[in-house]
């Protein structure tokens with residue numbers, strides 16, 4: 107659904123880690139404490155952040171590999187190894203085994219296969235840790251070698267981690283928070299959607315908005331092949347189309363889960379708006395989630411221009427979602443599969459996870475299935 111959190115350098119950090127940990131915690135004879143679960147989760151996130159910092163290429167919106175398939179599988183292996191209490195040497199082997207399951211091509215984004223990448227990553231990472239627990243070995247120096255983990259980047263340049271004992275260790279996660287999406291689409295869409303809403307509001311400040319009155323729509327976005335899709339025909343393409351997200355926001359004055367359904371994608375007035383879009387990629391708009399912006403300029407039939415630019419959307423790490431909006435996002439999705447007791451119970455447990463004696467209560471809430479689920 108492309109609704110998962112996004113980090114910088116770019117990856118979706120949680121999706122590859124949380125499913126492994128939940129599966130493992132559920133299967134372990136002794137249920138881990140909330141703190142153990144949280145620590146393993148953070149290790150899985152941290153490993154991904156560290157690896158992404160070993161390449162300049164990784165700082166930009168990716169061009170070759172889909173990042174969850176590269177660092178996600180490593181994060182899943184690290185988190186699983188932590189929860190299984192593997193030794194330091196076994197952890198190196200788990201990462202080595204996981205590295206042999208890494209790497210899916212970016213060309214499969216905007217198709218149904220993209221979500222499969224992260225599912226595969228979480229599964230293969232967990233499997234790597236379990237195989238090592240059974241005695242499997244890989245090359246424990248895999249992270250230090252050009253023809254090891256280095257094959258996934260053109261400019262891989264690893265550095266040693268500071269020694270915890272010297273007090274030199276700090277968490278990447280503390281320096282750089284993650285972004286939470288408000289729209290179920292590629293993160294880059296949020297900038298252009300907010301700029302489109304602001305441009306529409308400028309029209310509405312002086313006259314009513316009529317899409318037939320729009321003569322030309324100019325989008326100024328960073329260059330990136332896989333999110334440039336002038337006429338999407340599937341929900342997956344729509345989630346990766348600057349043009350679609352700008353036009354839907356203009357037409358409906360909003361973007362929601364439903365905006366990406368087939369009825370909405372195939373609307374005639376939407377297609378008309380799409381045909382008026384011109385996309386530009388200015389020099390100063392970098393394909394990088396820390397630096398990029400989205401700008402929209404509307405020209406009406408009478409020659410008036412209304413322009414707006416978004417540098418930081420609501421949900422970006424510089425402008426984080428308020429806790430109540432994050433919880434609302436969780437609830438509106440989870441309530442389609444769980445009872446309200448289950449949904450509220452999960453929110454309570456997670457808000458207090460570090461104090462939970464064991465995570466059995468989490469699993470009891472996760473099992474409260476809504477019988478009316480679709």
Ligand SMILES: *[C@@H]1O[C@H](CO)[C@@H](O)[C@H](O)[C@H]1NC(C)=O
Nearest residue numbers: 206207208210222223226230
């Ligand atoms: C899933 O992982 C396996 C093993 O790493 C790999 O061969 C396969 O290509 C991956 N499939 C997808 C869809 O990512």
Ligand SMILES: *[C@@H]1O[C@H](CO)[C@@H](O)[C@H](O)[C@H]1NC(C)=O
Nearest residue numbers: 358359360361362363364438
């Ligand atoms: C946009 O949609 C969301 C989700 O359905 C809704 O909560 C919000 O009120 C809507 N905003 C506007 C301006 O209609």
Ligand SMILES: *[C@@H]1O[C@H](CO)[C@@H](O)[C@H](O)[C@H]1NC(C)=O
Nearest residue numbers: 363364365366367368369370
């Ligand atoms: C798509 O969303 C619109 C707007 O919420 C809704 O009216 C329509 O029934 C939905 N169509 C499908 C196929 O889900």
Ligand SMILES: *[C@@H]1O[C@H](CO)[C@@H](O)[C@H](O)[C@H]1NC(C)=O
Nearest residue numbers: 107108109363438439440442
């Ligand atoms: C909730 O998430 C699932 C899985 O991504 C998706 O299929 C479903 O449409 C979502 N429902 C809502 C209401 O967001």
